[in-house]
Amino acid sequence: MATTADFRNGMCLDIDGTYYFIVEFLHVKPGKGPAFVRTKLRNVVTGRILDKTWNAGVKVEEVRIERRPYQFLYKDDMGYNFMHTETYEQVSIPGESIEGVQFLKEGDVVEAMVHAASDTILTCEMPPNVVLEVTYTEPGLKGDTATNTLKPATVETGAEVRVPLFINVGEKIKIDTRTGDYLERVR
Missing domain, CATH: 2.40.50.140 (Nucleic acid-binding proteins)
Structure with missing residues (x-):
């Protein structure tokens, strides 16, 4: 058992048989009335975000x-x-x-x-970013390095990523696994 004073980011709670991770929390002490805690909770199974407000001192079930x-x-x-x-x-x-x-x-x-x-x-x-090889993309043209234009590229896992025009087949690129965005070319 834990109370709202024990809340920290990443803590896992059991609420009505469903597990939630605390994404962020904020202790609020208004000038009038009792203190409370605002939280953003992420459902472990579905990944959906839930906003929940707790009265200060409420006991909750912590999951190890x-x-x-x-x-x-x-x-x-x-x-x-x-x-x-x-x-x-x-x-x-x-x-x-x-x-x-x-x-x-x-x-x-x-x-x-x-x-x-x-x-x-x-x-x-997954790790925050991974290095993967480009297996298919349209060929880049000489001089296509100055613009911020992106083109689709397929990497070795079969995923499709938007990359700059100068990236060619066989090059290794670093990808952010949380957003799926191209980060940089790896030499």
């Missing part, structure tokens, strides 16, 4: 979450198969539980949020 590294092995009809990097235990995780799954390639290490009591995997987070 552990972060564990898992290495991606392969994908099959059961889902995405991962191996725990320390115990070598293999698990299958559905694609909906992995943020940025379209940029996942064999050998990548993700961080899984595991419910400590039941040992079930709630969600997986």
